Amino acid sequence: MTAQEIRLCGLLLQEHFGEMVEKVGTHLLRSGAQNLRTIVQETNLSVDLVKKCLCVLVQHGACCFTSGRKGPGSPTEYRACCDRILRVLRYPRYIYTAKTLYGDTGELIIEELLQRGHMTMSSTVKTVADRLTQNMEEGHSMDYSEVSSTFSKLVETHFLQRCPPVGGAGTSGSAAPAAATSAAAAAPAAAVSVAPPTPESFPECYSVPHLSLIGRGKRQLVPENGEDQRNAKRAKMDTETHGDEGIYWQVNFERFHQHFRDQAIISAVANKLDQTSSEIVRTILRMSEVTTSATAACTKPLSANEIFRSLPASYNIPRHILDQYLTLLVDDPMEFVGKTGESGGGMFVVNLHRALANLARATIESIVQERFGSRSARIFRLLLRKRHLEQKQVEDFAMIPAKEAKDMLYTLLSHNLVQLQEIPKTPDFAPSRTFYLYTVNQLPTARMLLQNCYKTVANLIERRLFETKENKRLLEKSQRIEAILASLQASGAEPEQLSEVEEMISAPEKQQLDVLKLHVNKLDSAENQVDETVFVLESYVSSTSTS
Amino acid sequence: MAEVKVKKETNLSEPAEIENRIKELCQQFPQGITDQVIQNDLPHLEPQQRAMALNKLLSLGQLDLLRNSSGLLYRLKDTQSASKMKGSDNQEKLVYQIIEDAGNKGIWSRDIRFKSNLPLTEINKILKNLESKKLIKAVKSVAASKKKVYMLYNLQPDRTVTGGAWYSDQDFESEFVEVLNQQCFKFLQSKAEAARDGKQSPMVQRNSSFATSHEVWKYICELGISKVDLSMDDIETILNTLIYDGKVEMTVIAAKEGTVGSVDGQMKLYRGVNAILQPTGLVKTPCGLCPVFHDCHEGGEISPSSCIYMSEWLDF
Numbered sequence: 001m002t003a004q005e006i007r008l009c010g011l012l013l014q015e016h017f018g019e020m021v022e023k024v025g026t027h028l029l030r031s032g033a034q035n036l037r038t039i040v041q042e043t044n045l046s047v048d049l050v051k052k053c054l055c056v057l058v059q060h061g062a063c064c065f066t067s068g069r070k071g072p073g074s075p076t077e078y079r080a081c082c083d084r085i086l087r088v089l090r091y092p093r094y095i096y097t098a099k100t101l102y103g104d105t106g107e108l109i110i111e112e113l114l115q116r117g118h119m120t121m122s123s124t125v126k127t128v129a130d131r132l133t134q135n136m137e138e139g140h141s142m143d144y145s146e147v148s149s150t151f152s153k154l155v156e157t158h159f160l161q162r163c164p165p166v167g168g169a170g171t172s173g174s175a176a177p178a179a180a181t182s183a184a185a186a187a188p189a190a191a192v193s194v195a196p197p198t199p200e201s202f203p204e205c206y207s208v209p210h211l212s213l214i215g216r217g218k219r220q221l222v223p224e225n226g227e228d229q230r231n232a233k234r235a236k237m238d239t240e241t242h243g244d245e246g247i248y249w250q251v252n253f254e255r256f257h258q259h260f261r262d263q264a265i266i267s268a269v270a271n272k273l274d275q276t277s278s279e280i281v282r283t284i285l286r287m288s289e290v291t292t293s294a295t296a297a298c299t300k301p302l303s304a305n306e307i308f309r310s311l312p313a314s315y316n317i318p319r320h321i322l323d324q325y326l327t328l329l330v331d332d333p334m335e336f337v338g339k340t341g342e343s344g345g346g347m348f349v350v351n352l353h354r355a356l357a358n359l360a361r362a363t364i365e366s367i368v369q370e371r372f373g374s375r376s377a378r379i380f381r382l383l384l385r386k387r388h389l390e391q392k393q394v395e396d397f398a399m400i401p402a403k404e405a406k407d408m409l410y411t412l413l414s415h416n417l418v419q420l421q422e423i424p425k426t427p428d429f430a431p432s433r434t435f436y437l438y439t440v441n442q443l444p445t446a447r448m449l450l451q452n453c454y455k456t457v458a459n460l461i462e463r464r465l466f467e468t469k470e471n472k473r474l475l476e477k478s479q480r481i482e483a484i485l486a487s488l489q490a491s492g493a494e495p496e497q498l499s500e501v502e503e504m505i506s507a508p509e510k511q512q513l514d515v516l517k518l519h520v521n522k523l524d525s526a527e528n529q530v531d532e533t534v535f536v537l538e539s540y541v542s543s544t545s546t547s
Numbered sequence: 548m549a550e551v552k553v554k555k556e557t558n559l560s561e562p563a564e565i566e567n568r569i570k571e572l573c574q575q576f577p578q579g580i581t582d583q584v585i586q587n588d589l590p591h592l593e594p595q596q597r598a599m600a601l602n603k604l605l606s607l608g609q610l611d612l613l614r615n616s617s618g619l620l621y622r623l624k625d626t627q628s629a630s631k632m633k634g635s636d637n638q639e640k641l642v643y644q645i646i647e648d649a650g651n652k653g654i655w656s657r658d659i660r661f662k663s664n665l666p667l668t669e670i671n672k673i674l675k676n677l678e679s680k681k682l683i684k685a686v687k688s689v690a691a692s693k694k695k696v697y698m699l700y701n702l703q704p705d706r707t708v709t710g711g712a713w714y715s716d717q718d719f720e721s722e723f724v725e726v727l728n729q730q731c732f733k734f735l736q737s738k739a740e741a742a743r744d745g746k747q748s749p750m751v752q753r754n755s756s757f758a759t760s761h762e763v764w765k766y767i768c769e770l771g772i773s774k775v776d777l778s779m780d781d782i783e784t785i786l787n788t789l790i791y792d793g794k795v796e797m798t799v800i801a802a803k804e805g806t807v808g809s810v811d812g813q814m815k816l817y818r819g820v821n822a823i824l825q826p827t828g829l830v831k832t833p834c835g836l837c838p839v840f841h842d843c844h845e846g847g848e849i850s851p852s853s854c855i856y857m858s859e860w861l862d863f
Contacts, residue, residue: 268823274743324750333796334823362824365793370830374792382791399728399788401719449829456834459843459851466852519861529828530835536827 001029001082004454009085011461016088017056020045024053028063028080035068035075054078060117061250087253089457089531094256098159105150108132110159110251118163118248121151121208152208158290161206161252254294261539262289265355268362269329269336276315277325281336283310284350295546297353303344334358353543360446360540363533367449368417375400376408380417380440388421388437409438417445443544450537457530464523471516478513481505565592565600569610569621579613579620638665642673646683646697653686653696726772727785732794734758734766735819757798757816760786786817796820833860 006029014022027043028034034042040050057063062084068074091114099107108128113119125147132142154160262285270278287310288299308322317325326348329337336355341347361384369377378398383389386397395405412418423435468475484501505513572580572588585597601621604610613620645662646654660670674697677683685695735758742756764782767773789795795817802814829835833856834843843849851857 271821271825272823274749276749321748324748328749328753333798359824362822363827366822366824366827367830367835370826371836377793378788378791381793385791397784397787398791399721399724399784401721452835452840453829455840455843456829456832459834459854460832462845462851463854463857522861526828526832529831531828533827533829 002451004451004458005082005086006030008454008458009082011458012085012088015461020049021053021056024050025057025062025080025085028078029082033066033077033079035077037075039078060084089527090535092528093260093531094251097256097259102150102153105132105147106154109147109151109154113160113249113251118250120245120248121148124249125151155206155208158206158255159252160249163248163250257535257539258289258294260535261352261356264359264536265336265350268355268359272334273328273332276317277329279312279315280307280322280325280329281350283307283312284337284348288350295543298338298349298351301340301347301349304346304348305344307348356540356543357442359536361442363536364442364445364449368412372408372411375404376412379405379408380412383418383438383440384442388439390435390437394438416448443541446537446540450534450541453530453534453537457527457534460523460527460530464520467516467519471512474509474512478505562596562600562603565589565596566604569600569604573610573622579622581618581620638669639673639676642670643677643682647699649698651698651702653698655694655696659697723773724785727767728788730767730770730772731763731782731785732789732819734763735795735817739819757818760815760817763817783815793822794819833857
């Protein structure tokens with residue numbers, strides 16, 4: 001929970017959930033586990049407000065509660081998870097992935113679940129069907145069964161999972177301490193364990209319940225603004241039951257991360273070797289999707305025969321060519337694929353941790369290259385390969401004149417990308433009698449750059465908020481005019497009235513609005529791009545902590 | 548028999564004859580003669596006379612005194628070099644010998660002082676003297692540009708002193724290195740592309756995209772962009788810099804002794820590769836390249852809201 005991470009979490013919470021939640025959330029992040037009374041005192045908010053904020057955080061899995069430190073009788077403590085809040089940054093990527101894999105239906109299911117945190121299958125299906133029907137032509141509507149089948153497919157491939165039943169699934173709504181303590185009493189086993197159980201420790205994690213859900217999506221009429229809000233509230237309190245009460249679903253972020261990691265490995269192989277090799281790696285990864293755990297160092301071994309059988313039909317390469325490709329993949333210095341045995345024509349695995357380390361190394365090298373130039377990048381790569389080198393040796397190996405090499409090394413040193421190791425010849429570290437060796441450590445450098453990424457994203461978000469705040473007046477004006485236009489059009493006005501209203505925005509103002517839109521889009525897409533770097537570095541750091 | 552008699556008669560009388568005899572013995576044994584050999588040849592010679600004769604020859608500079616595991620050796624000095632040293636005193640001879648011993652690496656003036664135990668002023672005078680006689684020369688070292696090493700006049704300085712092919716007059720030729728760098732890379736890249744366009748089986752493709760260091764060396768020599776003769780080691784250092792640039796990878800394979808370009812039964816193969824990753828997302832934002840990244844805080848003088856780099860980037 002570094003300062004940069006807390007700052008970024010605060011900004012994300014504020015944007016997505018509001019100021020109150022942000023206050024409570026950042027307070028919890030800064031102070032660790034606390035009980036309700038302490039939170040109320042230190043944030044100076046009313047008890048009800050704090051309770052509601054905690055509800056929101058628990059609903060989205062950003063906060064978990066455990067029984068107090070002093071034993072089963074003490075008040076429950078709440079702890080916020082920094083990682084979970086940072087995932088909010090990645091929501092667009094999750095939704096886009098679901099769209100590419102499962103089409104519009106999948107996209108909307110994931111979007112609904114991300115917005116609501118936990119939802120039952122029936123309510124998800126109904127909401128998604130309604131939304132899809134909204135966008136279809138008149139007279140068509142979406143059948144519930146189609147949406148249900150997409151939902152089941154998502155569960156089969158483990159993109160969705162059941163929420164772990166912490167003391168009765170009905171508590172997904174309220175996180176009031178009373179329910180928690182009764183749950184603690186009812187399930188002593190759960191209270192004893194220190195860490196909250198992972199969703200995957202429950203055997204029914206991925207089983208789709210039997211639903212009695214028949215019907216089609218309902219198209220909403222175009223109501224007035226006030227009525228719309230009332231309708232939305234009414235939909236939440238729908239009392240029809242469909243046989244899956246208490247079974248709540250959430251998005252399985254780990255699975256999405258595995259998917260992103262696989263994509264990164266496949267594209268790296270495609271860049272380094274060729275398309276066919278990347279297809280082979282894609283096949284291997286696809287076959288090990290559900291059999292490999294998230295933290296495994298390698299996929300399960302697959303024989304060449306199995307790979308040959310599972311290759312996509314469009315790539316009908318003969319068997320001996322496949323063997324050659326596999327040998328080439330194994331011999332490649334990047335070591336993406338390894339051979340673990342000879343049975344079945346050769347057993348092959350994908351070395352996940354090594355691939356992540358290589359990707360992280362390439363990321364760090366590209367950052368150094370873009371920031372300091374290609375000669376500094378040469379020195380950096382040289383130090384990565386040769387570990388410890390003296391100043392003179394660096395100059396000789398990199399073939400850079402002494403003065404410039406010195407300059408570059410000192411710049412890298414001042415930015416902490418390169419470290420100095422002293423090896424004394426005498427017990428007093430006299431400068432003339434010590435060896436000074438330059439070295440690069442990949443893991444600490446990756447951590448440092450990760451923090452830089454968090455700071456960058458926070459800067460981008462702040463700049464975006466600043467830009468919108470600057471032009472608030474203009475935005476409000478344009479919104480008012482659009483509302484007026486919409487109402488005029490609905491009540492059937494003449495073109496002159498419409499043009500009159502449109503002219504209320506002058507041309508320079510329109511231009512300013514366009515520029516603002518451009519800026520905001522640019523900042524948004526930049527956030528997503530930096531998030532890609534964050535993903536690679538985060539996966540690398542977490543892979544080294546488990547191995 | 549007559550010869551021996553004559554010698555016997557003359558030996559006892561004149562020191563000059565003793566010296567001549569010793570010199571003849573030295574000529575007979577070019578590696579050098581020990582005391583024992585002289586004694587065997589001139590059994591009637593008293594040790595004192597022998598010592599006198601030897602000393603005279605040494606001081607005249609006609610004999611070299613050496614030591615080996617069994618004792619002292621006397622060797623006839625080359626008359627040419629003997630004439631060079633005429634007129635110079637012992638100290639100069641000592642210094643000259645030290646410099647000669649240093650071979651083609653040369654020796655620093657401070658090291659000469661240590662070895663000869665002479666004071667600095669004397670050393671400097673002697674060195675100037677020798678330089679004017681054109682017996683030694685001073686060569687500037689590339690390692691420390693103020694340091695001068697001395698070596699014999701007609702010797703070629705060693706690579707470590709002059710820096711080899713990459714230095715011309717103590718200046719590192721970076722443009723030359725850059726040009727070589729690019730040429731090697733182009734050669735390897737075109738070879739890799741040709742292999743890829745060949746559309747053969749992947750194994751053959753990969754193997755044909757490799758080039759041995761010998762092939763690259765031949766290509767560079769034929770290109771003729773280098774005025775200096777480059778050895779295979781030089782080319783390998785250039786190829787290593789390409790590896791550190793991430794553009795080339797290297798493997799070592801076992802090769803039969805005697806195949807062209809193999810060193811100790813191994814051959815190094817180089818091949819052009821593509822990067823595995825596009826430039827990463829962080830560097831596409833101004834913050835990733837910002838020089839004042841660490842001074843930037845919300846509410847400070849440098850902050851995201853007022854960042855000029857961001858404004859420029861957004862208007863781009």
